[in-house]
Amino acid sequence: MVVNVSSPNTPGLRDLQAEGVLRDLLTGVRAELDGVAPGKPLFVKIAPDLADAGIDAAVDAALESRCDGLICTNTTIQRSGLSYDAQWVAERGAGGLSGAPVRARSTAVLARVARRLRAGGHDAMPLIGVGGIDSAEAAWEKIGHGASLVQVYTGLIMRGPWLVRTIVEGLRERLDRCGLASIQAAVGREL
Ligand SMILES: Cc1cc2nc3c(=O)[nH]c(=O)nc-3n(C[C@H](O)[C@H](O)[C@H](O)COP(=O)(O)O)c2cc1C
Structure with a gap:
């Protein structure tokens, strides 16, 4: 189960990322989940627009409420760096x-989360x-910055379903080049 508190498309949703609010929410969901589906993994998905303190607070809330992991990140409200007319x-x-x-930005947030967990x-x-x-x-960039799983959404639409094969083959090549036996060995190497 994923608690998504990071979509900018639902008014007020991202307010649930505020420190105490998020901890209470996740603790409540964890308790419910333990009752109805013991052992079911619980993840929280965070926004790329959180400031550093907000990222740290989300990590701490996830740990305190015994989340199984975090998803970094949702979409952004930023509009910088686009080639289109403003x-x-x-x-x-x-x-x-x-x-x-x-x-x-997603990779930067991921890396900060991974470093905090590591510390x-x-x-x-x-x-x-x-x-x-x-x-x-x-x-590969995401894996190097702490991801042990990756999700594709927009890439799948822009590049088509063969993207998955391209990624798998490219990851295998990179593992061989680095002399690594598994993806697990590559997780967090760039941190
Ligand atoms: C059309 C669209 C709908 C989305 N709907 C959701 C959603 O319902 N819940 C959610 O957690 N993320 C949603 N996302 C965010 C994606 O899961 C993903 O976190 C984000 O798009 C960044 O990945 P990408 O660059 O590969 O698309 C949506 C993204 C897009 C483009």
């Missing part, structure tokens, strides 16, 4: 931006990296 972009309205424009001795906690993965290189 006016045209503004006219498209509010909402989350996905794909290539969110890739670097607290929780580096076995799985992280799902998502945001702008449209190639093996982009998936």
